[in-house]
Amino acid sequence: MVGHLPDGDRLVERLAHLASIDGGLAVVDETRWAVRRLFEAVYAEPAILLVDDVDGVSFGFSSFLGDIVRALDSTPLLIVCTAAGETPGITDTIPMAPFDTATAERWVDARLDAAGPGVAGAIVGALGTNPLALEHGLALLIGTSALSRDAGGWNLTTNPTAVPPAGSTRDVLDARIRVLPADVRATASLAALGGTTVPVPALLAGGDGGSQADVERHLAELAEQHILVAEGTTLRFVHPLVREAAAAGVPPATAADAHVRSARTELDAAGPRRRRHAGAAGTHLAAAVLLRGNAAADDPDRVDAIDLLSIAAEHAADVGDDAGAAILERRVAVLVEKSDPLRAELLLRAAAHEVETGRLHEAEAAINAAMAATVGVPGDGIDHRVRILRASLRASIDRTTLDAARAVADEAYERSAELEDGWGLACAAALRGRVHAARGHAAAVVDDLSEAAERARASGHPIEAARALRGIGRALLDGPMPVERAIARCERLRADAAGHPLTEQDLAGVHAVLLARQGRFDEARALIADAIATAEGLVAGADLAVALHRAGVIGWLAGEFHAAEPPIQRALAAAAHARDDRLRASIAASWANLVLATEDRVEEAMALADVAETWATDPTALVGWRTARARALVRLGDVERADRLGRQAVSLAEQTDSSDLRANALLHLAEVLRLSGRPNEAQPFERRAFRLLDRTGASAQAAAVFRNLSPESDAPSPEKDDDADLVPEDEPVTEPVIEEDDEPGPGPEAASEREPIGDEREIIEEERPLPPPIAEAFAASSEAEKKKRGRFRR
Structure with missing residues (x-):
């Protein structure tokens, strides 16, 4: 069916693994791509795919189907899902309310x-x-x-x-089932234990339903009574509630025996393909164990249930079904003794998978369950990893928790080093990187995530290593590293990311923007076009949004403002489809500033700034919405508010080590000052931005700024520079190291002190309170920070 297609062998491998067929190979990034190609091969003409009871599978499946349909190139396919309630992720719903x-x-x-x-x-x-x-x-x-x-x-x-x-x-429904003849009711009850689809009569004959002939007669009668409905050669219950009512009256012992028979029959029929039926058979055995209660540790049904459900959970994680993996891991944990460390480990994995789904309340509840499971478990390695997971989740949504998250990371790092726990060290380093990223300390992010990637790879966690590589790439865009060095580092990262397609394309996008900063626009456009095509092919909504946004940034850097807008517009739509609010904020802030680059589209800029302000958590968005609103307000004549917001943006940007962010904030404030009739006050900000860009080797950006400098404000020569407003060269920071064998690594570049500029007025606070500061004026340069990083680095 698909073997003749381009990349047919790779497609067959991915689909085979998805269906648990021997010979398959899992690459989680390519699951959506494989299903999309399958749909395109199967549905050559307009078609409708009906998925019944979609709420019976894990969260995210409906969104998965929606993503696939949106990505189909030429196949007109309508997917209709039925559900008992409104399913998250499906935006186009037709509620079936009761009759009047x-x-x-x-x-x-x-x-x-x-x-x-x-x-x-x-x-x-x-x-x-x-x-x-x-x-x-x-x-x-x-x-x-x-x-x-x-x-x-x-x-x-x-x-x-x-x-x-x-x-x-x-x-x-209960009353309807109760009035059935006793033997027919018994058959219905046993059939209901097998799920919505009725097992074969031979499987039901061993219980209270009588002989196989009796069972067949009972099933026919149930179909006549519209409790069952025929679908081809199989029977199923007409509605999940009908099945639940039928299953309610089965005695526990009888139900346990029926579950075991269902599981064993399914496994016998599977033969060597046990993995393909692991989830269903394991669920039946787990139900039997729980119904019987007090199963011994070596009980065959219990042992097999744990083994099968663990296999199913691993498979779900391999194909990107995080919610399904979490459900199965919790199902296994119920079967494990409370004192067994495996139970805490399973609940930790389930919590980590819940975090990946983006459902905050469910993730917090799962973390609480994992934390409770660590009580009484020998050692504290799992406990620290649970604390890291909780701190990471909270830091992603609440900036006031960053200090607490850093303390958790440091404590976990120290303890993991004592235990020689490489995976624990990787998790702690990754959390430190997240904290530094939230504060805008890109140089420190590179340090921490480089360590996290190396340790994750060494401890057998390639997906987490790839995630860390992505973070490093983004820090290269944001940080103070000279562009030439950043390009070389990015090329090495791309080589390290081989085998992880989404990470490869993400780093290719970083590489493209870095090339554009040097003025190498043709190379940049080719790279970003490939990255966009890859993200589209892999049906990766958030990654597509990032790649499209970077394409717009490249157009912006090239001075092609009108050409830059369509990809940024598409990027915002893709981020909305991906339900990534933080990404929406960054893209909206960027677009808001773009619409004012060549035209005074003030209302659009204000609306986009509102979107960015609503969801902003990272430094880029926090600065971006302020600069956009300031530039819009000055065009509306509200000079005072525009000045306040512009200076706030500069102040926030100065607390990061992002040369690009700082330079843009300075240039936007200079624009506000010029439009408010104060060109002399604008010139020092423009010169300062030029110096920042020139020093990092962002030649295209520096040249654009230089062209706009007025003759009297041209940048002075290096031999004679008496402008008080220029940012002083950053002093290199050396970290203390405890062990003699350690090589001191480069520390995070210290933030430049903000100096008074000419007759610049003091920043006046707005009526609304300022947001929490992005950082404590580069805490990484403080002695306390140096001691922490030196003490815990290995």
Whole structure:
């Protein structure tokens, strides 16, 4: 089916692993790509794909399907999902509300064809207006002779006792199941334990359902009663609630035996492909163990359940189903003794996977469960990793927790070093990198994440190593490293990222922007075009947004402002589809500044700045929305507020070591000053921005600034530079090292002190409080920071 396609062998490998077929190879970045190519091969013409009960699978599956459909190149495919409730991730929903009373009465009249006077109203009054309750309630009334037909049509007996007084849908279904003959009810109950699809009759014959012939007769009767419905050669329950009602009356011992039979039969039929059925069979065995209670540690069903569910969880993680992996890991943890360290490890993995889904409340609950599981577990390695996970999650959404997160990282690093726990060291270093990134300390991010990547790779965690490489690449864009050195470092990172397609394309995008800063625009455009094509092919929404935004930045650097806008516009839409609010903030801030580059589109800029302000957490967005709003306000004549915001942006940018961010903030403030009629005050900011860009080798940006400098404000020569406003050259920082064998690494570049500039006025605070500072004026340059980093580095 797909082997003849370009990259057919690779496609077959990915799909084979997805279906748990031997010979498959997992690359988590390529799961969406493989499914997209499969859909394009199968659906050559317009088609509708119906997915029933989509809420019965893990969170994210519906979003996965939506991402696939949006990425299809030429196949017109409509995917329709049915669910009992509103499913997260599906934006286009058609809620099926209960009928109103009049509609319900008309429905009853139509089903009965000839109802007596007032019968429809009485039935609706007793059963409610839910179509499922009405359908099974009518069958219940007819089956118990509470509703009978005579010459005048269908009529109710006086006070029909079969109708439950509560009138809920579940009550009606329970009553419907109870009035079935005992042997038919027993077969329905056993069938319900197998899931929505009914097992083969031979599998049900070993329980209370009688012989295989009896079971077949019972199933036929259930189909006649519309409790089951035929789908090809199989039968399934008409609704999940009907299945739940049927399963409710099974004694625990009988249910346990039925689950074991289902699991063993499924495994026997699977033969050598046990992995393909690991999740279903393991779930059946786990249910049997829990129903029996007090299973011994060496109980075969318990041992097999743990093994099978662990395999299924690993497979889910391999294909990128984080929510599914978390569900399965928690299912295994229930079977493990509380004193067993494996239980805490499983709950930690489940919590980590929940964090990846982006569901904050569920992730916090999972972390709490993992933290509780570490109580009484020997050693504290797992405990520290749980604390790191919690600190990382909280730091990503609340800047006030950064100090606490750093303390957790340092404590965990020290303890992991004592335990010689390489993975623990990698986690601690990664958390330190996250804290530094949130504070705008890009040079320190490179240090920490380089260590995290190396240790993660050495401890057998390649995905986490690739994630760290991405962070390093982004820090190269943000940090003070000269562009030429950053390009060389980025080339090495791209080589290290081989085998991780999304990381490779992300680093290619970084490389492209760095080349553009040197004025090498043709090379940059070619690289970013490949990165965009890769992200589109892999159906990676957030990565596509980043690549498109970088394409816009490259156009901006080339002075092609109108050409830069379409990719940034697409980037914002892609970030919204990916539900990445922080990314939306950064892109919105960038776009807001772009629309003012050549045109006075003030209203658009203000609206985009509002979006950025709403979701801003990182330094780029925090500075960007302020500069955009300042530039818009000065065009509206609100000079005072524009001046305040522009100076706030410069102040925040100065607390980072990002030459690019600082230079842009200075240039935007200079623009505000010029438009407010103060060109003399603007000139020192422009000269300062030029120096920053020139010193880092961003020649294209520096040349653009130099062209706009007025003759009297041209940058002075290096031999004679008496401008007080220029940023002094940063002093190199050497970190103290405890061990004699350690080589001192380069420390984070210290932030330049902000100097008074000419007759610059003091920054006036706005009425609203300022946000928490991005950093404590480069704490990395303080003695306390030096001691911490020197003490814990290995």
